[in-house]
Amino acid sequence: xxxxxxxxxxxxxxxxxxxxxxxxxxxxxxxxxxxxVIGLAEVMKSFHEIKSQVAGDSITFLVxxxxxxxxxxxxxxxxx
Amino acid sequence: MSxxxxxxxxxGEIAVRIIRSCAALGVRTVQVYSDADVDSLAVxxxxxxxxxxxxxxxxxxxxxxxxxxxxxxxxVDAIHPGYGFLAExxxxxDAVVSAGLIFIGPSASSIRMLGNKVSARALVQSIGVPTxxxxxxILKSVEEAVELSEExxxxxxxxxxxxxxxxxxxVINDVLELRSMYPxxxxxxxxxxxxxxxxxxxxxxxxxxxxxQILGDGARCVHLGERDCSLQRRRQKVWEEAPSLISPAxxxxxxxxxxxxxxxxxxxxxxxxxxxxxxxxxxxYFLEVNTRIQVEHPVSEMVTGxxxxxxxxxxxxxDSLAYEQADICIRGHAIxxxxxxxxxxxxxxxxxxxxxxxxxxxxxxxxxxxMLHEGCVVPPYYDSLLGKLIVWAPTRGECLSKLGDALMxxxxxxxxxxxxxxxxxxxxxxxxxxxxxxxxLEEWLLSQYPS
Numbered sequence: 454x455x456x457x458x459x460x461x462x463x464x465x466x467x468x469x470x471x472x473x474x475x476x477x478x479x480x481x482x483x484x485x486x487x488x489x490v491i492g493l494a495e496v497m498k499s500f501h502e503i504k505s506q507v508a509g510d511s512i513t514f515l516v517x518x519x520x521x522x523x524x525x526x527x528x529x530x531x532x533x
Numbered sequence: 534m535s536x537x538x539x540x541x542x543x544x545g546e547i548a549v550r551i552i553r554s555c556a557a558l559g560v561r562t563v564q565v566y567s568d569a570d571v572d573s574l575a576v577x578x579x580x581x582x583x584x585x586x587x588x589x590x591x592x593x594x595x596x597x598x599x600x601x602x603x604x605x606x607x608x609v610d611a612i613h614p615g616y617g618f619l620a621e622x623x624x625x626x627d628a629v630v631s632a633g634l635i636f637i638g639p640s641a642s643s644i645r646m647l648g649n650k651v652s653a654r655a656l657v658q659s660i661g662v663p664t665x666x667x668x669x670x671i672l673k674s675v676e677e678a679v680e681l682s683e684e685x686x687x688x689x690x691x692x693x694x695x696x697x698x699x700x701x702x703x704v705i706n707d708v709l710e711l712r713s714m715y716p717x718x719x720x721x722x723x724x725x726x727x728x729x730x731x732x733x734x735x736x737x738x739x740x741x742x743x744x745x746q747i748l749g750d751g752a753r754c755v756h757l758g759e760r761d762c763s764l765q766r767r768r769q770k771v772w773e774e775a776p777s778l779i780s781p782a783x784x785x786x787x788x789x790x791x792x793x794x795x796x797x798x799x800x801x802x803x804x805x806x807x808x809x810x811x812x813x814x815x816x817x818y819f820l821e822v823n824t825r826i827q828v829e830h831p832v833s834e835m836v837t838g839x840x841x842x843x844x845x846x847x848x849x850x851x852d853s854l855a856y857e858q859a860d861i862c863i864r865g866h867a868i869x870x871x872x873x874x875x876x877x878x879x880x881x882x883x884x885x886x887x888x889x890x891x892x893x894x895x896x897x898x899x900x901x902x903x904m905l906h907e908g909c910v911v912p913p914y915y916d917s918l919l920g921k922l923i924v925w926a927p928t929r930g931e932c933l934s935k936l937g938d939a940l941m942x943x944x945x946x947x948x949x950x951x952x953x954x955x956x957x958x959x960x961x962x963x964x965x966x967x968x969x970x971x972x973x974l975e976e977w978l979l980s981q982y983p984s
Contacts, residue, residue, distance in 0.1 A: 464885050465913045497874065497883035497917040521913060
């Protein structure tokens with residue numbers, strides 16, 4: 454089975470929730486459709502949704518909530 | 534003056550700016566820093582640097598206890614809050630004073646009186662300064678907002694009482710929008726500022742943003758003239774100049790009203806009174822008071838020759854105002870361009886990274902306030918301001934011409950910046966003639982600016 458990757462489009466801080474009280478956008482193992490929001494990037498006090506450019510099952514996050522991320526970095530993998 | 538050592542509770546270009554004024558006064562400096570700022574210019578040039586925590590501001594520059602503990606441990610006399618972070622937090626000002634230290638800024642009671650937008654509106658109305666038609670107190674319900682909207686008309690602005698600096702504002706076009714946006718605006722204000730209170734004001738589209746720079750010593754105030762900050766994107770200033778192009782009679786009126794407002798609040802230190810000037814009706818309206826040093830203070834320094842940060846320190850150290858109004862003259866013209874780490878080609882997406890090479894224009898009347906150096910890392914945690922290019926010349930025309938040359942000479946590689954936006958603005962016919970208002974830049978970006 455091939456692995457699909459979700460890459461960060463921008464540099465920033467990665468969050469898995471819209472706010473500390475919110476539910477995670479995606480939990481480990483969830484399936485993901487094209488365009489689903491998988492996280493939020495905070496870049497210099499502005500917030501940007503990170504949408505999946507691929508679809509697949511069983512998401513595995515490779516970065517933690519609050520980690521600094523770089524453009525092109527693999528944020529998560531999906532079973533394609 | 535009783536201050537011999539200052540802790541700087543800020544970062545970036547303003548920390549560097551404060552350290553330079555302290556050095557000129559012979560005042561020792563202690564710079565606090567987060568993980569991300571360990572190699573920053575402010576840390577390098579301060580007499581002492583103290584690590585206070587992790588990179589997110591909540592764990593460092595917003596942590597009141599860590600900052601006050603560092604100030605006590607380093608035996609400083611005073612804390613300078615800069616702008617943003619804790620600068621307009623009256624509880625922090627109180628905590629600094631309770632710890633036996635000096636807060637370089639107005640008293641907590643002045644900040645409370647002027648920082649809350651509704652109480653500031655009430656104060657200025659009580660001394661006869663006009664405010665835009667709208668609420669006289671906090672809105673109690675959406676029904677009250679609808680009732681009031683029948684008097685103000687549409688479009689109107691729904692504003693967070695605890696907001697400021699362009700945040701917590703929505704433009705509402707009709708009653709349906711008012712009903713649907715009201716709960717959301719209140720919830721957002723609660724989340725952002727810890728206070729969901731809202732008020733409303735008539736929206737004035739073709740207005741200039743004119744603000745008056747004030748210095749006060751608690752007993753009396755002087756003004757350092759006004760600035761025009763009408764070139765804004767998403768209510769954030771992009772380009773500021775002094776003096777503005779309003780008539781001498783309106784200038785005098787605004788400056789005198791700004792002094793009255795600040796004297797009514799027993800204002801101490803540097804502050805800014807913001808107005809909107811309706812270019813159609815030629816009416817002006819009080820907008821808000823910013824109880825801190827502002828990003829764009831250098832244009833006022835360039836036309837008055839007064840070091841505003843130095844004056845703040847002297848006044849808060851116990852000195853009386855060093856100037857009578859008649860001592861202050863406005864000479865020539867100054868323009869500031871904010872150079873931000875944002876990509877104009879991607880709808881101004883902020884983009885942190887590494888400054889690979891840097892070339893800064895130099896010459897008489899050219900100033901670049903910044904924390905940048907070659908190889909420096911611009912972290913993703915804080916705002917996108919990299920530096921401010923400020924140019925002075927005897928006339929506005931000469932200033933624009935010199936600014937155009939300076940912008941061409943400013944070279945900054947490694948990350949996208951707003952330098953290219955300013956190069957386009959400086960040659961635009963409306964900008965050259967001074968024919969713009971607060972809505973101009975966003976319209977211009979849509980119609981004139983090739984992304």
